Amino acid sequence: MVKEEKEIREIIEFLEKTPPFSKLDREAVESTARRISIEFYPSGLSVLRQNGPPCQGLHLIKRGEVKVFVQEKQGDEILIDYRSDGESFGFVSLLSGDKSRANVVALQDTVCYVLPKEDLLDLLNRKARLRDFFMRSFFWNFIDKTYDEMKSRSFPFGEGDKLLFTTAVRELVSRSVVTAPATIRVREAAGIMAQHHISSLVLVDEDDVPAGIVTDQDLREKVVARGLDFENPVSSIMSPPLIRVDGGEPSFEALLRMIRYNVHHLLVIEGGSLTGVVTNHDFMMLQGTSPLSIVKSIKAQATMDGLHPMGERIHRIMAMLVRNGVKARQVTRLITELGDQLVERLAELIIRDIGPPPAPLGLALYGSEGRKEQTFKAPIDCLVLAGDPETRGLNPNVRAYLDRFISRLRQDMTACGLPLFAHHPLTGGLPYDTPTRWEERFRAGLRRGEVQEAGKLLDLRHLWGVERLTVSLAERLRKTVREEPEVFSTLLRGPLSCRTNRGFLRQLIGGWPGEEDGKLHIKERALKPIVEGVRLLAVLQDIQATQTTERIHRLAGEYKPHEKLMQDLGLVYEFLMQLRIEEQVNEMDARNPADDVIHVERLTQLEQKTLREAFTVIERFQDLLKGHVADSPAIMRGAV
């Protein structure tokens, strides 16, 4: 009689509450539990080393915490994740089998349940739910890697990040598909493949319906390596069933399917019929050349009507990116860039229609667009600069032109689903002016107490047209803040207005509009003090960058004694943005209007813990802001 239930039961109970194992039937959980071994990693121990030996089993954290990160060639550490109770690591290295992709270090004494590779693979083969779960998380890492690889190449338009997500599968199919009857022999199939220089041959039945596919890998592994007779029917080595992908889907989906089913070829189907085969080779080509992409298709649109569906397309792609685990920072940058492209192209088309402007004209973005942190929610904050930097007013014919220009731009952007010129106290109903007048509007706004709105102008970024208009306004505004203590101290009210309480999250929430128990208005409570505080310090240091992460990075260099705090703040900011954007996607999925309210109870324990940590960092940052005022007599004079 083997009596081991009590000990095994502990593992069974753990698996039963740990996704994805919790989805398995009782029998599978029990047999899995019996295969598990237990490892202990003391705090500080390096469990896996990047490029070191691969992991031999899936590590499920029973208790403890590990940090997963990669080291870049330049020595920079890129944090991938913190994992704790109930989470896992080692999957990617385990599947790839050649080496570890990342470093894993125990941050606390950590006990792991380790499921051997063979047992996991066996489970993945048998249980679709488990497979989906891990393939998703595997994909996270894959995307990171793809991003890194893509970033290391140069692209005609700067970044290749978007290609996977914006190129339709049909655009990847480089040639028409070659088919042959499934009844031919191996020798004939190989002959056809050689003749057409193709790596795969689709085999069809008598009704011309795809019955299977044979690839050069099949020929190598199933025929040559095993000494199979070339006269055998090709059907004996072909691989059914065929995995298909719709030609209209983004190539990202195709890649996901290849990974999920571990195949290198997919059939491309359009309108029910076979139009091509897409291979992993096509993906390499996608990364290495400049293919069609949404950016290109925006540029290529010659008419407004052609551009109108783009807004929807951008939103769809972004939601997909977030759902598939792409980092918030990357997503917001993509939204911003695609939005930029759209506005630019529209502006060009409008000019073509209504003629060239009678005075220098430029479009600039401010607020979250200026910081390249546009999320799904807000209308695009855009303003128009006209005249010369030194001009005060605009003559009537210029005004008449601008009215026409803006009305067209507004109309077309609304048709694209990306409303422009949000209602803004500073822009009012008139989103154009000379740089001088814009500066006056900024001061007037501050006097009226519109601190937050005025502050957004400090994130000014040139978009289209005459750049010097934007540059001169941005310089003037920065100078004003630096040299006029009253202005600085008024602006400082923003980031200091929301003091957070130490202690538990429960105490942190409640009291803001839209917040009820268990909800957190993340933008007001957490992001605002960071964005506005960082902006102010950056302006004081005359840092021209507008992105919050970039500003933090630069400030870490300027404020040496506070370097660590700044680094922490950078991590906190990224974490909060991630929470925010994921929540927005969830709301969009549920067809609710996207808002900035986080449901704290839906967060994982680790996220809640991190959120608490985040608030202590924010509070330290606010202390630094206050201290900075105290240290600067010039600024103190006008301090609140």
Added chain:
Amino acid sequence: MTTVTMPEEKGFINRLFRGAGRAKAPAFRRDTDVAEVEFVVIDTELTGLRPRTDSVLSVGAIHMTGTRIELGQSFYRVVRPRGEVPGTSVVIHGITPTEADAAPSFEVLLPEFLAFCEGRVIVGYCVNIDMVFLNGEFRRLGRRRLRNPVIDTLKLYTWIRRKQRDACAFDNGCGEDMGLTELAEKFGIPTAHMHNALSDAYITAQIFQQLLALASGYGIHRVEDLLLVARPD
């Protein structure tokens, strides 16, 4: 008890294994990395503490490879004792006299137990007692005693504590008289199912796992180092 000594000549451990039960070639050399050593963490429940009159009531054993506990490979048998099972001991280990009477004798499980221990370093908490009783059973059956190298977790703990004390003068904690429960609690290991031979072996394995990690911090990387500091007296 002279289960293991550490003489200097090479191949000593090899010879130890040659003598043990049906032992084949040993699974490791004395300079084997601890991470690769096969351990078997054992615990026994006894009818009493006098080797002459009392006997083994149950045996629990868990396999470890380095620091990894292979819980799926565990061994637990109730044994029919030679004498009577005192009724009071039911409270301790939960084995009723009826259950014990129905169990096979030690002789029946012997081959299986030897196979489980083969080529592995035996580990236990105050393991001397277990070894005395197990070897007593072997002797009665006309078998040679277990010749596996043996490690005592309490001994290892005490050694580590001494090392730590050297580093911190204010720490006067000492391991010598710590019970298994106390030790487990110290390492944050739940002790809900104690006093079953397998549960206790499991708890001991978890303690040993953490001790190995600590010991590695003091330069214990090879099995010979481990035996040097943690063999039972």
